[in-house]
Amino acid sequence: MSAAGAAAGYLARRAAQKERVRLLYRRALKDTLTWAVNRHHFYQHASDLRDKFEANKHAEDLDTIDRLIQDGEAKYEKLQHPDPYIVPWAPGGSKFSRNLPPPAGIEIVYDFGKEDD
Amino acid sequence: MASALRGAILGHVRVPIRTLDRLGSLSCLQTSIRSMSSHGDDHLTREEVVDRVLDVVKSFPKVDPAKVNPDVHFQTDLGLDSLDNVEIVMALEEEFKLEIPDKEADQIVSCPLAVEYIAAHPMAS
Numbered sequence: 001m002s003a004a005g006a007a008a009g010y011l012a013r014r015a016a017q018k019e020r021v022r023l024l025y026r027r028a029l030k031d032t033l034t035w036a037v038n039r040h041h042f043y044q045h046a047s048d049l050r051d052k053f054e055a056n057k058h059a060e061d062l063d064t065i066d067r068l069i070q071d072g073e074a075k076y077e078k079l080q081h082p083d084p085y086i087v088p089w090a091p092g093g094s095k096f097s098r099n100l101p102p103p104a105g106i107e108i109v110y111d112f113g114k115e116d117d
Numbered sequence: 118m119a120s121a122l123r124g125a126i127l128g129h130v131r132v133p134i135r136t137l138d139r140l141g142s143l144s145c146l147q148t149s150i151r152s153m154s155s156h157g158d159d160h161l162t163r164e165e166v167v168d169r170v171l172d173v174v175k176s177f178p179k180v181d182p183a184k185v186n187p188d189v190h191f192q193t194d195l196g197l198d199s200l201d202n203v204e205i206v207m208a209l210e211e212e213f214k215l216e217i218p219d220k221e222a223d224q225i226v227s228c229p230l231a232v233e234y235i236a237a238h239p240m241a242s
Contacts, residue, residue, distance in 0.1 A: 018199065019223065021199075021200075022199055022200070022202075022203055022223060023219055023223070025200050025203050026203045026206075026207065026219065026222065027219075029203065029204065029207055030207070033207075046204075050200065050204075053200060086216060087214055087215065087216040087240075089216075089240050090216035093216070113131055116124070116127070
């Protein structure tokens with residue numbers, strides 16, 4: 001039962017690590033897309049990024065994997081683009097909150113031509 | 118005296134309000150429908166979403182296009198990696214001009230899930 005508990009703990013840690021790796025890859029890929037000025041630059045850098053991830057694919061020891069993920073996240077932090085491209089309607093994009101509907105209760109009083117009445 | 122003058126001018130200039138009869142209300146309705154506006158016509162039909170998703174998946178270099186059908190699971194049916202899954206989701210985001218949050222992007226692991234998500238997204242175009 002302790003072996004089963006240890007196996008479950010191991011699997012849980014591995015699953016959490018896999019999720020961290022996926023998240024890191026996703027963010028790094030988006031960053032690469034923002035940095036790349038032209039599309040062929042993006043393809044080149046994206047394949048380089050993928051090769052870096054593939055090189056460490058077969059690490060087995062949990063602590064090694066943790067350290068590799070931490071190194072990768074530190075590198076990503078340093079290479080973030082200061083002005084990433086975000087889709088305009090999403091939070092952080094250029095069109096976000098551009099034309100908000102006015103809060104309820106504020107209305108225009110239409111009294112054109114009726115001011116004297 | 119100025120106010121009397123103003124009243125006279127206003128009474129001269131002001132257009133009298135008239136109640137509309139039925140025909141008049143129809144013509145008024147015509148002018149309120151913006152028939153030449155192209156606003157809001159980028160709602161995607163489901164077949165269009167399916168077609169575009171399948172095109173994106175088929176043009177992925179690691180995928181065999183003959184195996185792709187609308188029920189395919191990226192990792193079990195197409196033999197892709199989890200990182201390939203991330204790449205496919207990014208390609209879908211670029212295709213449909215979406216911004217998918219990280220938590221939900223992690224859960225798009227098959228074609229039907231992707232089609233469901235995109236078809237239900239209000240800003241997909």
